[in-house]
Amino acid sequence: MEDTHINSGNDNSRIAxxxxxxxxxxxxxxxxxxVLRLVLDLDGETVVKCTPYVGYLHRGVEKLAEHRNYMQILxxxxxxxYISSMSNNLGYCIAVEKLxxxxxxxxxxxxxxxxxxxxxxxxxxxxxxxxxLDVGAMTVFLYCFREREAILDLFERxxxxxxxxxxxxxxxLKNDVDSQxxxxxxxxxxxxxxxxxxxxxxxxKNRIWLQRTRGIGVISAxxxxxxxxxxxxxxxSGVPYxxxxxxxxxxYDKVKWEVCTGKNGxxxxxxxxxxxxxxxxxxxxxxxxxQIPQGPIMxxxxxxxxxxxxxxxxxxxxxxxxxxxITKGPQTAPEGEMYVATEVPKGELGFFFVSDGTGKPYxxxxxxxxxxxxxxxxxxxxxxxxxxxxxxxxxxxxVLGECDR
Amino acid sequence: xxxxxxxxxxxxxxVLQGLALTFKHMVSHxxxxxxxxxxxxxxxxxxGLHALVRDSETGKEKCVGCGLCAAMCPSQCIHIYTxxxxxxxxxxxxxxxEVLRCVFCALCVEACPFxxxxxTDFFEYSGYTREEFYYKKERLLENWDKYMAGDKGREYFxxxxxxxxxxxxxxxxxxxxxxxxx
Numbered sequence: 295m296e297d298t299h300i301n302s303g304n305d306n307s308r309i310a311x312x313x314x315x316x317x318x319x320x321x322x323x324x325x326x327x328x329v330l331r332l333v334l335d336l337d338g339e340t341v342v343k344c345t346p347y348v349g350y351l352h353r354g355v356e357k358l359a360e361h362r363n364y365m366q367i368l369x370x371x372x373x374x375x376y377i378s379s380m381s382n383n384l385g386y387c388i389a390v391e392k393l394x395x396x397x398x399x400x401x402x403x404x405x406x407x408x409x410x411x412x413x414x415x416x417x418x419x420x421x422x423x424x425x426x427l428d429v430g431a432m433t434v435f436l437y438c439f440r441e442r443e444a445i446l447d448l449f450e451r452x453x454x455x456x457x458x459x460x461x462x463x464x465x466x467l468k469n470d471v472d473s474q475x476x477x478x479x480x481x482x483x484x485x486x487x488x489x490x491x492x493x494x495x496x497x498x499k500n501r502i503w504l505q506r507t508r509g510i511g512v513i514s515a516x517x518x519x520x521x522x523x524x525x526x527x528x529x530x531s532g533v534p535y536x537x538x539x540x541x542x543x544x545x546y547d548k549v550k551w552e553v554c555t556g557k558n559g560x561x562x563x564x565x566x567x568x569x570x571x572x573x574x575x576x577x578x579x580x581x582x583x584x585q586i587p588q589g590p591i592m593x594x595x596x597x598x599x600x601x602x603x604x605x606x607x608x609x610x611x612x613x614x615x616x617x618x619x620i621t622k623g624p625q626t627a628p629e630g631e632m633y634v635a636t637e638v639p640k641g642e643l644g645f646f647f648v649s650d651g652t653g654k655p656y657x658x659x660x661x662x663x664x665x666x667x668x669x670x671x672x673x674x675x676x677x678x679x680x681x682x683x684x685x686x687x688x689x690x691x692x693v694l695g696e697c698d699r
Numbered sequence: 700x701x702x703x704x705x706x707x708x709x710x711x712x713x714v715l716q717g718l719a720l721t722f723k724h725m726v727s728h729x730x731x732x733x734x735x736x737x738x739x740x741x742x743x744x745x746x747g748l749h750a751l752v753r754d755s756e757t758g759k760e761k762c763v764g765c766g767l768c769a770a771m772c773p774s775q776c777i778h779i780y781t782x783x784x785x786x787x788x789x790x791x792x793x794x795x796x797e798v799l800r801c802v803f804c805a806l807c808v809e810a811c812p813f814x815x816x817x818x819t820d821f822f823e824y825s826g827y828t829r830e831e832f833y834y835k836k837e838r839l840l841e842n843w844d845k846y847m848a849g850d851k852g853r854e855y856f857x858x859x860x861x862x863x864x865x866x867x868x869x870x871x872x873x874x875x876x877x878x879x880x881x
Contacts, residue, residue, distance in 0.1 A: 455803065500714065
């Protein structure tokens with residue numbers, strides 16, 4: 295099988311002329327962040343050709359979604375990007391709300407922004423932990439998990455689950471936050487910049503870190519756009535594109551924050567972008583907690599949201615809505631197509647729906663940033679050394695649950 | 700390269716700074732929890748093992764077998780079998796949950812119109828066979844007695860059985876104002 299693989303390459307003559315070695319990396323390689331398999335053609339230590347094989351974690355989420363009503367799909371989106379499931383839930387809910395034309399209350403927007411940014415911090419912490427571990431810094435791994443644990447504990451207090459949260463609902467949230475929780479998040483954000491400074495002390499100027507990351511996996515701004523990259527990878531190349539700024543969702547237009555960009559588009563700049571995003575997210579959370587208004591958390595959309603529990607057994611119409619919504623899904627869903635993108639920690643996560651007016655989507659397509667970034671991995675790796683592949687995989691921050699879906 | 704940069708490079712300043720940080724952590728308080736011996740208090744509302752609510756008046760399950768939880772379950776792990784009772788009432792013969800298939804999203808709790816199903820905060824269940832995780836009605840009722848009895852169950856439904864009427868935006872449309880004036 296490996297022989298046919300070599301011969302099927304584009305540059306057959308080059309491969310035939312040299313004595314190349316084929317190395318199969320993964321799917322059980324710890325540094326490939328999941329079940330990514332790379333088949334590498336090596337000339338000595340230089341990568342001549344890199345072919346990613348994906349699909350080991352394929353669960354058919356898009357097909358499953360066609361047989362579930364809009365509320366039941368929500369737990370499936372937890373399992374796309376399980377590192378930051380809150381962002382995925384939110385992306386899904388925001389997309390469905392756009393499709394249905396629901397406007398959520400202001401307090402919900404604030405809470406959603408807070409949890410989305412907490413999820414971004416948690417995701418970047420895990421990214422930094424594993425990326426640093428791959429490149430050789432063990433201590434950062436342990437320190438990052440300490441803070442990630444704090445965020446997951448806050449999530450558990452909020453909604454009862456640490457990883458697969460299922461917290462947002464279509465048209466609102468599962469439950470309201472209490473003031474004690476907000477205070478604890480505020481206390482965490484007060485302490486967190488000091489923690490970021492600690493990580494930077496460990497690796498920011500470390501000579502091994504610099505040698506492993508500077509000038510590795512360089513991709514220019516134009517090329518990054520052409521590959522369809524998004525998120526910190528695109529911003530690392532100097533393109534100030536952020537879905538949070540470009541489209542309007544959440545309360546990102548009511549708080550002060552900047553889009554962090556790099557310059558050179560190498561692994562180090564992508565690392566710097568994410569480190570800067572820590573502080574930006576931190577400041578967004580602080581501002582949101584300072585500004586958060588009182589009010590309801592569910593939209594007034596009785597055709598799409600579950601009715602109040604204290605009315606279900608006293609009011610006939612509420613009971614009928616309750617039964618229909620759960621057994622059949624929303625019956626008044628508008629027909630048509632809708633693509634809505636949100637900025638998840640890994641890039642632009644888009645949900646595309648084709649709705650035929652029944653309670654289930656006719657088709658749901660997920661535009662996942664990880665899949666796009668994996669497709670650009672050969673471009674980053676080819677011509678570089680085997681050891682740099684690890685740094686490159688780390689720097690594009692992929693999760694295979696989202697890539698394979 | 701300036702002189703300070705050279706000195707920093709020769710004397711491994713950035714490495715020493717990192718080492719100083721790690722040494723500081725060595726003498727500071729440990730954050731690791733030694734799990735099996737040292738257990739954390741479960742958070743209220745944590746989504747763990749299932750329980751069927753036992754009605755304190757009848758001593759039986761509160762469930763009426765409407766099947767909404769089974770309809771809502773995204774992993775289809777709830778099975779309900781009902782039959783007609785003596786006075787034409789619906790009787791729940793079997794209520795079974797395949798815990799191994801459950802994803803603990805708690806949508807069943809939200810779907811139940813009676814508050815007859817709960818997720819307890821107990822999470823340390825393990826076993827050697829698949830049958831042990833096929834929870835039948837009696838075991839689910841036992842779970843309620845074990846983990847949610849007393850005020851705990853009542854508080855659970857007060858706090859986590861949502862949405863409630865106060866969660867909703869009061870309608871500001873003309874019809875609601877008309878309703879108020881009438």
